[in-house]
Amino acid sequence: MTVAAQFTRVTHPAPVPAQRRQEILAEPGFGRYFTDHMVSIDYADGQWGNARVEPYGPLPMDPATMVFHYGQAIFEGLKAYRQADGSIATFRVDANAARFQRSAKRMAMAELPAELFIESIRQLIEVDAEWVPPAGGEESLYLRPFMFSTEVGLGVKPAGAYKYLLLASPAGAYFPRGLKPVRVWLSTEFVRAAPGGTGEAKVAGNYAASLLAQQQAAEQGCDQVVWLDACEHRYVEEMGTNNLFFVFGSGSDARLVTPELSGSLLPGITRDSLITLAADAGYPVEERKVSVEEWRKGVETGEITEVFGCGTAAVVIPVGSVNSAAGEFTIGNGEPGEVTMALRDTLTGIQRGTFADSHGWLRTL
Ligand code: PMP
Numbered sequence: 001m002t003v004a005a006q007f008t009r010v011t012h013p014a015p016v017p018a019q020r021r022q023e024i025l026a027e028p029g030f031g032r033y034f035t036d037h038m039v040s041i042d043y044a045d046g047q048w049g050n051a052r053v054e055p056y057g058p059l060p061m062d063p064a065t066m067v068f069h070y071g072q073a074i075f076e077g078l079k080a081y082r083q084a085d086g087s088i089a090t091f092r093v094d095a096n097a098a099r100f101q102r103s104a105k106r107m108a109m110a111e112l113p114a115e116l117f118i119e120s121i122r123q124l125i126e127v128d129a130e131w132v133p134p135a136g137g138e139e140s141l142y143l144r145p146f147m148f149s150t151e152v153g154l155g156v157k158p159a160g161a162y163k164y165l166l167l168a169s170p171a172g173a174y175f176p177r178g179l180k181p182v183r184v185w186l187s188t189e190f191v192r193a194a195p196g197g198t199g200e201a202k203v204a205g206n207y208a209a210s211l212l213a214q215q216q217a218a219e220q221g222c223d224q225v226v227w228l229d230a231c232e233h234r235y236v237e238e239m240g241t242n243n244l245f246f247v248f249g250s251g252s253d254a255r256l257v258t259p260e261l262s263g264s265l266l267p268g269i270t271r272d273s274l275i276t277l278a279a280d281a282g283y284p285v286e287e288r289k290v291s292v293e294e295w296r297k298g299v300e301t302g303e304i305t306e307v308f309g310c311g312t313a314a315v316v317i318p319v320g321s322v323n324s325a326a327g328e329f330t331i332g333n334g335e336p337g338e339v340t341m342a343l344r345d346t347l348t349g350i351q352r353g354t355f356a357d358s359h360g361w362l363r364t365l
Contacts, residue, residue, distance in 0.1 A: 003119045009127065012036040012055040018130075025133050028170035030313070031142070035128035039120040039166040042150070043110040048164075051116070053123050056167070066159045067148040073204035074103040075146035077312050078269075079171065080125055080365075082135040083353040088125055089362040090143075091351050093118055095269045099202060100145060106201040108158035109147065117145060120166045122365035131170055135352065138173035142313075148204075174314040179336050179344075181320030182309070184226045184239060185217035186292060188325060192237065192264070194230035199237075199264035207241075214240065222323055224309065228292065230264060235289045237264060242309030242317060243271035246290060247339045248298065250305045254339050255284040262289075270310040270347070276359060277346050283339065295322070299331050306337030308344075315351075316344035 015036040016024070024033045034056050042050040067073050078096045080088050097114035104111045121143055125132070133139030144167045149159030190213040193199020198206055210225065217225045224240040236259055238244055243265065246257045256278050261267050278285045298304030299322075307319040318336040322329055349355030353362065 003115045004123070006049075006116075007039075007051045007053055007119070007123050009053040009123070010055065011127070021130065025131070025139070025170055028133070028139065028172045030171050030174075031169050033169060035124070035131040035141075035168040035170075037124060037127050038168075039124050039164075041112070041116060041120065041164040043112075043162040043164070044160070048110075048112065048116060051120070053127055061150075062152045064152045064154060065149070066151050066153065069154060070149070070156055071205050072107050072109055072149040072159055072162075073146065074100065074107055074109065074148075075144060075202055075204065076100045076103075078143050079140040079312060079351070080121075080132055080143060080168075081140050081351050081353070082132045083364075084135050086135070087364050088129060088132050088141075089351075089353065089364045090121060090125075092269050092273065092361045093121060093363055093365075095272070096145070099267070099269070100147075103201040103203055104147065106198060107203055109149065110162050112147065112164050118365070120145065120164070124166055124168055125365055128168055131168060133170055138348070140171050140351075142169045142171040143167075144169065171313075174317075179318060179341075181318040181334060181336055182223035183221065183321045183323060184224045184319055185213075185220050185222035186226050186228065186322060186324035187213040187216065188228065188233050189213070189216070191230040191233075192227040195263055197230075197264060200261070200266060202266060210240075220323055224317075226322070227265075229262065234291050234293070235259065235262075236292060236295060237262060238266065238268075239309040239317075239319070241313065242311040243268040244290075244319075245271075245274065245308050245310065246295065246298070246304055247306035247308075247337060248303055250338070252282075254305070255286070256339070257286045257288060257290055259290055260287040268311055270312060270315065273347060273361065274310055274316075274343055277343055280358075281342065281346070292324075296329060299329055305332055306340050307331050308337075308340040315348055316340060
């Protein structure tokens, strides 16, 4: 049986009316509205089965379901983009499928085969294609695959049953009024992840653990938290739900540095893509440790000219200023830099089909 044939489809009896859908697509925001359907696949007795495309809706769950107590829960985030010819393409979906498997492994959960992950996305896009915003803008359809333990019981152990679900939500431009550099807060009180912990997996608990520091950042008038290493609070790891890049020098002498994959930061797919695109553009890229001291001094001497975060949601976010208990400093003139903008234009152009996809990252499903 082909993977596609394993899916049963139950269409929504009362989908969102076309006019209301158009209103939502005109101003979708992020994660506020969901398409008419979702995909569900169950794991039990050592196998995946019961793959369904069904109406989006609530889940009845036993209060003793293990995920509520011991938190075996992982997720992914990726986007589908409408192309100029009307087709719909995903960006590096295989990389998300592989990371989802690595996250599952780290949490002692069942691994969803990559073909099922990709087919679930194809199925949902097929049934909810009208929810993918039109080509030409910065809008997309955000896809949220996730999985949690469904076994019922209070014994602490890896569950024997899991549910995989896929939701889709139209997403507006991250910066609807133009790219605005963010002010970041260096968190020295809290850490996101420690060596040997779960930082390099996309697990729900990492996000729960990050919220208090994010709240603290907001109280300081900052938009995002920058996480430092757990041991010395000295090396920069990542920023909120974004990886970081530092631009040294400018013009044809510019080079990029990004924190190395320490085991406690998330290996972002945008990060990986930008490393490749920067090299294509002739910028040398180094993956290594970057200390807060190097960041501050580099900005002071003018050696560091631009800093930006990157992730699926925003693609590229320029960092304007850095705030911490030790004071604040501004990067360059606080405005988005040239290298930041060039890399952003290239990557968003590939995603929207206006730049050549020379690495074969788009997949029309
Ligand atoms: N770091 C964290 C902690 C994240 O949640 C994300 C978003 N997935 C990223 C980095 C960026 O990863 P990606 O480029 O794959 O979206």
